[in-house]
Amino acid sequence: LYRARTPKTLPTFLILGPSGSGKTSLFTQLERGTPSPTHISQVPATATATLPPSITTESNRYRSTEDPTLLAQRRITLIDTPGHGKLRHHALSRLSAPPASKTKSATVPSFPHALVFVVDAARLAPGSDSLAEAAAYLHDVLLALQRRHARARTSRGPGTVPVLVAANKMDLFTAAPAKVVARALEDEVGRVRESRAKGLLDSGGGGEGGRAEEDEDAGWLGEGGEGRFEFRQMEEVDVLVEVVGGNVLGGGGPDVQAWWEWIGRQL
Numbered sequence: 001l002y003r004a005r006t007p008k009t010l011p012t013f014l015i016l017g018p019s020g021s022g023k024t025s026l027f028t029q030l031e032r033g034t035p036s037p038t039h040i041s042q043v044p045a046t047a048t049a050t051l052p053p054s055i056t057t058e059s060n061r062y063r064s065t066e067d068p069t070l071l072a073q074r075r076i077t078l079i080d081t082p083g084h085g086k087l088r089h090h091a092l093s094r095l096s097a098p099p100a101s102k103t104k105s106a107t108v109p110s111f112p113h114a115l116v117f118v119v120d121a122a123r124l125a126p127g128s129d130s131l132a133e134a135a136a137y138l139h140d141v142l143l144a145l146q147r148r149h150a151r152a153r154t155s156r157g158p159g160t161v162p163v164l165v166a167a168n169k170m171d172l173f174t175a176a177p178a179k180v181v182a183r184a185l186e187d188e189v190g191r192v193r194e195s196r197a198k199g200l201l202d203s204g205g206g207g208e209g210g211r212a213e214e215d216e217d218a219g220w221l222g223e224g225g226e227g228r229f230e231f232r233q234m235e236e237v238d239v240l241v242e243v244v245g246g247n248v249l250g251g252g253g254p255d256v257q258a259w260w261e262w263i264g265r266q267l
C-alpha cells in the first residue's frame, strides 16, 4: 500500500524583521494557537508548528486533510530570530547557509524553505526612522538572497525563495493597509539601494564610473538603474515577495489566517 514518506527535516520558515515588529508573538501564536507575552529576543528560538485543519497545502490541494498519511506533511519548523541591529547575524547567516539536504548535522544552520519578514504596519510612516530601519534590513535580506542566486553553479539556480512580508498589528487604527505597506517599503528599499550605491562610489569602489552590471557580487538590488524599486524585480532571481496583512494581538482576537494560507501555499 501507499506509504507516506516522512521527511527527515521539516520545511523551515525563518522569521525575521526589525525589533518590536511582533516576531516572537507570531512565533508563539503559530506554535500554540495563542500568543505568549514576549520580551526583546537575544537568541534565536526553534519550534514545530502544525497547519490548522482549515489550511490546504499546495501539494495536497485535492486530498482530504483527514488523510492520516498527510499529517506528517502538515508540520513545519519555525525559527524566531532577534531583530536588534546587532543581533541580525542570527538570521542573515542562515541566508548564505547550504540547503538542508546538503547539511549533515541538524544542529548546523541550513538555508530555510521560506522567509517571514515581520513589520509593524503602524510604524511605517514616510520619513520615519522605523520605516528606514525596516527597509534597510529588508534590503540586506533581499540582497543576500540575490547574491546566493548569483553564486549558484547550476543553470537551474538554487531554487525559488518565497518571502512573506507580514504586515503585522493591523488591529491598530494607525496601521497602514498591506498595499500601502508594500509601496512604502518598496520606495524606502529603493532609497537604501541608491544610497548604498552612492556610498560605494564615494568610497572609490566604483572603478569605471559606476557599478558593474555583470558583476555577480554587485551590491545593486534588483533590476534597473534609475527606476523605482519594486518587489517584482526580485522574481528575476527567483525571490517571490508577497505582502500580506494580519495581526497577532488585538481586541478582536488574532488574525493570522492569511499568513497560514501563505505558508500552506509554500508546502
Ligand code: GTP
Pocket: 017, 018, 019, 020, 021, 022, 023, 024, 025, 026, 038, 039, 040, 041, 042, 081, 082, 083, 084, 118, 168, 169, 170, 171, 172, 246, 247, 248, 249, 250
Ligand atoms: P525583538 O525580539 O526585539 O526582535 O521583537 P519581536 O519582533 O519579537 O517583537 P515581539 O513579538 O516581542 O512584540 C513586540 C511588541 O509588539 C509586544 O509588546 C507585543 O505585544 C506587540 N505586538 C505584537 N503583535 C502585535 C499585534 O498584532 N498587535 C498589537 N497591537 N501589538 C502587537
Ligand code: MG
Pocket: 023, 024, 025, 038, 039, 040, 041, 081, 082, 083
Ligand atoms: Mg522577539
